[in-house]
Amino acid sequence: MLSRVLGGGWVLLAMAFAATTLGVAVGSAAGIYAAYVRGRIDGLVMRTVDVLLAFPQIIFALLLVSLVGPKLWLIVLAVGISHLPQVARVLRSATLDLSERDFIKVLELQGMRTHRIITKELLPNLVSPLMVEIGIRLTYSIIIISGLSFLGFGPQPPAANWGTMINTNRVAIVANPWGVVVPALLIALLTIGTNTFTDAVARVTIGLERRTEEAALLESAPT
Amino acid sequence: MVVVTGRLTAKRPHPIAQLLWRRAALGVATLLVVATIVFLATEVLPGNAAYAILGHTASRARVIALEHQLHLNRGIFDQYWIWLTGLLSGRLGDSLANGMPVWGQVEPRLVNSAFLVLVSGAIGTVLGVGLGALAALRKDSFFDHASSVVFLGVAALPTFVVAIALIILLSTLVFHLLPAVSMISPGTYAWSQPRLMVLPVTTLVLIIVPYMQRMTRAAMVEALESDYVEMARLKGLSERRVVLVHALPNAVGPTIQVIGLVFLYLAGGIVVVETVFDFPGIGQGLVNAVADRDLPVIQIIVLILAAFYVVINILTDVIALLATPRRRIAR
Amino acid sequence: MGEMPTPLAIPLRGIAANPVGFAKAVPGSASTVLEVRGFEVRLGEHGVAIVTDVSFDVAAGEVLGLVGESGSGKTTIALGLLGHSRRGLAIAAGEVRLNGVDLLSIPARQLRNLRGARVAYVPQDPSAALNPALRIGIQLREALSSHQIEARAIEARLADILGEARLEANVLRRYPHQLSGGQQQRVALAMAFSCRPSLIVLDEPTTGLDVTTQRHVLDSVRSLCCLYDVAAVYVSHDLAVVDGLATTVAVMYAGQLIELGPTAEVFSRPGHPYTRSLLDAVPSPERAHVLQGIPGQPPPPGRRPQGCSFSTRCPWVIERCRMEAPTTQSVGNQQVRCHRASELRGSMERKMLVPTVRPVTSKASLLSVEALDAFYGDSQVLFGVDLTVDTDRCLAVVGESGSGKTTLARCIAGLHSNWKGKLRFDGQELARSARQRPSVALRRIQYIFQNPYTSLNPRHTVEQIVSQQLRQFFEIKAHERAERTRAALESVSLNERYLDLFPDELSGGERQRVAIARALVVEPEMLICDEVTSALDVSVQAVIIEMLRSLQQERHLTMIFITHNLALVRSIGQDIIVLRDGRVVDRGPSEAVLDHSDEAYTRQLMADVPRVEL
16 A cells, blocks of 8 residues: 555656656757847747737646647656746746856857857856756646645546545545545655755755855746 | 937826736636636536536436526527526526525625635735845845744645644644634624634735745845945945835836735635635635535536636736836837 | 036146146145055955954045055955945944044944045946936935925025036936936036035046036036035045045055055155056047056955055065055145055156057058948948948047947947948958958957956856967867967966966956957967956056067057057057047147147147146
8 A cells, every 4th residue: 555655756756757847948048049149039939938828727737638648758748848938937037137248259259059059158158047946847747746646637547646546535524534644744745855955955055156046946936 | 219308298198007908908808708718618618517517326307407508409609608698798697506506605605705815815915025025135144044944844735734733733633713614604704703813814825925925025136136236235225215115116117016916925825725624715615616506606607716816916017017117118 | 428527627728637726735735634544355244354454544624545456456455435334344443533433433323424424435336326216316305305305405405506516407317327427427426516525436427428517517516625624535446546635645455555645656766666657658638658567466455465455466566565464644735545655655766668669561451441431220320430440450440439439440340230331451351240251351350358357158167268369260280289279378478377268267367368369370360459458456557568469569459449448549649530429539649639739629638638747
């Protein structure tokens, strides 16, 4: 029983990692590229972001899952895509600021190619917003995936999953409280743990850049 | 260039009018694209929608009848055109689950949800902004550190976990103060049974306050540590005046942006909360419709939420602009 | 710009920066307003000392100039005079007595009543210190109303101070961002003088202003101080500004006052080697001389040596200086913190070497610009600029902010591509933007940016930054790349120790030297220097300028030197063009243009440059 319960955690965590990787990788690539090249590509990316943002995250996932069915890969894909617009926005604004700096102009005067400027020169300077995003998105992924399970659109049995357990056991909450309390506690521990850990990592990276946390936080807010 | 004498010769459109027009046009375009995506996603992508709805064991006759009802026998552009013109002229179609007009089902739910969002948003904003400002004023005090630790934890909790915790605490295992479900009697609206609103509202407030607190605190700290606040102190102004007249107005702009974001977040948050508490709103309606594959209902709810996004976005931008003279008034 | 000087604001004057009619007050002749004793600021209550053992007096009508380079602690003292310290710092000891009342030991409420009313502050950057969300009128009135001045009296007072600061009444309805830099600074002055304080603290109030605007603001400061007989402390890094304004000067180094005395005496017969070195680093608008930089950099707080803090850089250092920290001693009218003060005062000779300029052999032009119009969006910033730069010579491009001088440099380099006209380099036409130019053309013209804090990638080491440039232009083996990188760093006096350092481990001057090395490593023929010393201290500026001059001579470089500082042109430019609002208004060999130009604008600029009188 215990191993089955804990197994559910592993599945949840693995899915959250996959969705985060997808969302942050694609979202930041789009945001950084758009901010650096500007022009029409930037406009296109930003309009796409606007459209995607019009779907609240969980609803986007719900919509996709309802159409194809609660397949594991689809949940990962849906949650990953729902992260894209936010990640793209944050990284875009960070890159806009950066690409106006003179050290990037120096490279343009050398005739360095765009993809090289992005990967070798811009990217190392975007570590701190990237770390912050990974942290936020990982926590959100866990929240959304477990939420979907709770609503009945999570990974299907036999894969154990905490959200579904809570949902099915809550009718009998008075008779069998542990059936609800244990998975709820586990999810709480997992999300709080993840959030605290990634928050600490983000603080350390911001600290290394000697910026105030408040400034970094305000920058990370999509406006 | 600086205009030294006389009023601004305003040939240019006013910045606010300009912003309103631009954002409204963009908003309409966004909605149109969203509508198209919703249409394509719900009607075209998953193969034959009629089979998807009825199941693969359905009889041929029923499938054909449903295909007719959904105009699936037409070409895709025709289908799109019929759907879009129907949407614009208010003919939203009938529910596939029970054959009743969609709007008749969605409208009372929409009112309930709007009420839920408004009440939670208002309470959450007051609490979040207040606690954030307080933490900023007492930066690095025990209250500041303690509240940031607590909120960091609460911010990480999924909505349904908070809801379940409240149910356990207040209505089942520990105390029995409040009803665990919020089944509002049909024909009445949510505000007629305030007791039923307590738990859903509390859940949403708990979800949004940490974020609001954190962002308000950051905006306020930024203002309090600025040069102009230092200057105000060096002018010998009272601390009260420094905070209320000098720091606060500069923290309003960013805070309004955050309030807008929180309302947008609530639009997604109601889905889970309404399901947990059986609250008859559009969130629960959406989950039911998804389970029933009731396409017209899904479409209309998703579009309502997208419209909400567009409107809130324009509102926040305009209000934030009004609150920031540096951006509002041209040089 | 919105600077409309009234006739009153232009007292005609020649070389003297002190206009007729405002005589410098004689120190000691009036009652003492401010007494500072043993003032000390630390990082936290018991942390590292930032400022130690500062004592001085200021009398009514006296202006004390507090000079020092960045990090010397002058702003910390300025704020301390109002009983204030920045977050993280704490005033650890000492007294700041204003008319006999010690501001550091009175209750907070009493201190608040004195601030603004008896002691006022004029900030360095008024665009940040004026509240962006409040109209100017509110910000001026609250200063008065919070100090119990009656409502009726307030309006009369407002009218007075606006007139005194030469501001129009309509600024009251405006927001700070609607005013020019000069107007913002006048508002700050008006605010400070509004309650008729007995002490006023000015923290570099003219930094970032153009020379003409700066002169108008300085004139206002001088006349207001004189009119109300206030004691003033004027903080500045600019010795020339202080010379024209202050009756007494106090020189700061590494958190200590190292010399204090009447301005004329301190500047003509300095008693401290640091004061001497600082004066030698200041470029003169009158005559070309070799600028003497100060090697090394001041020790940061917490790493100050046990002896004299200047001993590590002092040319007159003796064994005692390293062992024992000097105390202040009186030499004539001067207070000097140096063991050798009495022996050195007046005997440290001023080294006025005249730079040797290699005679120009060829008169061929390397770069020509024809009818250049440049635009930002719809607005035009350059109008029909024509110029040629001769091989081996240095052309100085001079102009105030907004004159288009940086845009001109960027067009030539290919950083700004929205222009019309013709650019020809070595006979070949140059394409509009760097992206369209062949690699060879890019290599031959190198650009050095104004701000060394943004022109180096903070995530790369010095070696990566310099060798990266080689990798881009030459196909050579790794060991040769390393060799050339080392040689380039050597040529800007940076040894191998610097190869593995990151930019944030370097001082501003060292960063700018890395930027120069990066340009030189690919053996360019033309160097474009865009305000390369404006972010640096004067002692570092001298090092960089001399380095650039000798490199230009040794390597036969053709140079375009963009600057707003006319005094610098004397030291490095051979030819000069003067830009005003996007048009060339004056040009010629630099001596001719600076000394006897027919152009009124150039003469005005020259007259407005503050200078050290010797």
